[in-house]
Amino acid sequence: MQHYNQHTIASWERFYRANFIQSITGFKPASLIGTINSEGKPNLAIFSSIVHLGSNPALIGYINRPIASAPHTLDNIQSTKVYTINHIQSSFVAQAHQTSAKYNVNINEFEATGLSMRWVDGIKAPFVAESNIQYALQLVEIIPITHNQTFLVIGEVTDIFLKDILPEADGMIAIDKAGSIACLGSDAYYTGNILQRYKYAKPDVPVQSIL
Ligand SMILES: Cc1cc2nc3c(=O)[nH]c(=O)nc-3n(C[C@H](O)[C@H](O)[C@H](O)COP(=O)(O)O)c2cc1C
Numbered sequence: 422m423q424h425y426n427q428h429t430i431a432s433w434e435r436f437y438r439a440n441f442i443q444s445i446t447g448f449k450p451a452s453l454i455g456t457i458n459s460e461g462k463p464n465l466a467i468f469s470s471i472v473h474l475g476s477n478p479a480l481i482g483y484i485n486r487p488i489a490s491a492p493h494t495l496d497n498i499q500s501t502k503v504y505t506i507n508h509i510q511s512s513f514v515a516q517a518h519q520t521s522a523k524y525n526v527n528i529n530e531f532e533a534t535g536l537s538m539r540w541v542d543g544i545k546a547p548f549v550a551e552s553n554i555q556y557a558l559q560l561v562e563i564i565p566i567t568h569n570q571t572f573l574v575i576g577e578v579t580d581i582f583l584k585d586i587l588p589e590a591d592g593m594i595a596i597d598k599a600g601s602i603a604c605l606g607s608d609a610y611y612t613g614n615i616l617q618r619y620k621y622a623k624p625d626v627p628v629q630s631i632l
Pocket of ligand 1: 464468487494518521606
């Protein structure tokens with residue numbers, strides 16, 4: 422087995438290290454976060470560090486890089502307190518990837534990439550019309566991670582929109598059927614296939630498939 426220790430990791434070239442370390446946490450959701458700034462200018466950027474924090478209340482977190490590297494989404498969420506998260510499907514993955522470019526604050530990434538805005542009455546942030554799974558969040562808390570100047574941004578889900586897909590009888594959304602993709606690091610994208618579903622595990626009860 423190959424072994425890489427902390428000293429080896431620290432010695433690597435930065436892009437090699439970033440690819441390597443981002444790979445070890447595995448596949449991640451690839452989604453687009455839509456916001457507006459205090460003057461109403463829309464912004465769209467791709468994020469993968471999205472994590473479920475709880476279902477009641479429905480809390481979702483994501484990690485925003487240091488402000489100098491990724492300023493606009495965080496700024497906008499701080500001022501308007503509202504944002505949308507939109508799953509990415511393979512039909513628009515190239516445009517989604519392009520939103521990671523460091524656009525000037527005056528550029529609307531929807532226009533720059535050709536993605537379409539969808540507005541919903543009462544929600545002050547744009548959805549991505551092409552996306553099959555879209556949801557809106559109200560900011561709850563931004564927790565600075567002082568060790569590396571990143572931020573854990575926590576929001577409560579206020580509205581969910583599903584297109585061409587309905588939840589299963591038990592509430593699960595088969596996001597593979599919706600075509601939602603996953604990503605690894607900051608440049609590799611994957612489609613998903615279900616392997617198995619199991620009943621809630623209990624000690625001394627044999628594992629039971631529910632597919
Ligand atoms: C696949 C992929 C995943 C990304 N995930 C994140 C992430 O989780 N957090 C983050 O801060 N930046 C992430 N980025 C980088 C942002 O998309 C990029 O910094 C973007 O310019 C931020 O835009 P903004 O300043 O408009 O918010 C990711 C980029 C790619 C290509």
